[in-house]
Amino acid sequence: MSTTPAGADPVPETPDEPVLETTSPDDTAAARHRRRLATWAWALAAAVLVVDQLTKWWALSALTVGERIDLLGDLLGLTLVFNDGAALSIGGGGYTWALTIVVVAVVVVIVRAMRRIGSRGWALSLGLLLGGALGNLADRFFREPGFARGEVVDMIAYANFFVGNVADIAIVVAAGMIIVLSFRGIGLDGSRQGEDVR
Template sequence: MTSDNSTESPGDTPSRVRPRLIGYTVAIAAAVILLDQGSKWWAETALADGHTIPVIGDLIRFVLVYNPGAAFSIGTDSTWVFTILAAVAVVVIVVFAWPVTSRGWMVTFGLLLGGAATHLGDRLFREPGFGRGHVVDFIGYGTLFIGNVADIAIFAGAVTLIVLAVRGIRIGRPDSSRV
């Protein structure tokens, strides 16, 4: 028996009890949203006249486009579908992130939540109208595609998710009521 007033359940040991990390997950998501929206503001200001800025020759460049579709401009006539999918993604990520006690999963869900939330914001509040807004893309990758900071966060979160899943790292503390 421990002498402190912790909320350990039977079967937990003090070294294994970890607090939920949802606050940190939300902080990471907020940082992604701020970076993404700030960079989009910069892109709309610096690149609005059709100006292209080479970063690494033609391999990486800054060029402003408004994307009504998904990655690679898929589904450009179905913007409202991507709005619904982004909203569902935000809710699902929050549900999965709620019990997180692993730092790796905290970062993963923070990246995914930030990327999905900022894309949802674009879809809801940008032109041409509510629920049909176009995502601001400005980072050109050769002739492959043009993306943004949120896309980078989503990609990094997806890769991290795969690594954590393959390594068998749990999202949260196992329920001690199960035998």
């Protein structure tokens, strides 16, 4: 208990001042690094989306359904196909709307994950994956026969196996990169397996 000398004004007791938490320079640099990588991934996704849509516009104006232009004999060619299913035309018909929902969910997961990117490899793979997903999702939303049921425009024929597009290439490359990053033990935040990351 404090005592006040006679004749002196009492000094009001003040609560202890809160201790402000300071951000270390390392944390600030890491946050800037994550923002740069996320920005780069978004830019890559936008580039993939633009190239994908431009090539689809070209295919619609230059190619004819059912006709094939050989580029490397039977190995690689160009032909116009409208795909209402997933890769390899799986799950088409009445399930197109379900595929649209799945792709929307995938996009949401990718966008949320991009806030934690700490690795250039993951920035590249997620940028490609997001751009590819958005490229095909744009077809689902805005092409015939209707919203969320649109057919994806494909034009790159790989032998007689399947026909794809630029978005599909981005998705496949991204999937391969993610597998490699996972086998190498590189986490989304840039840490390696076994490291103690704060």
